[in-house]
Amino acid sequence: MRERVEEQGAQWLSARDDLEQWLGGHGWRATVYAGDDPRIGHGRTVAPLPACWLATAALTAGER
Numbered sequence: 145m146r147e148r149v150e151e152q153g154a155q156w157l158s159a160r161d162d163l164e165q166w167l168g169g170h171g172w173r174a175t176v177y178a179g180d181d182p183r184i185g186h187g188r189t190v191a192p193l194p195a196c197w198l199a200t201a202a203l204t205a206g207e208r
Contacts, residue, residue, distance in 0.1 A: 167201050174201035 146156045160166050167174040177184050179196030
């Protein structure tokens with residue numbers, strides 16, 4: 145996806161391709177969803193934006 149974005153002249157602003165694992169290594173339990181994943185719409189239509197993503201995370205007990 146990074147290559148596709150940069151081929152179109154846009155700047156890639158994210159430095160993490162492994163967000164769930166990276167956050168997990170810092171005490172977070174994360175889930176990452178693609179921008180067009182219907183689970184993030186909460187019953188509403190989600191625009192097909194495959195270059196976007198949504199991450200949810202919770203700090204694990206003991207890391208607070």
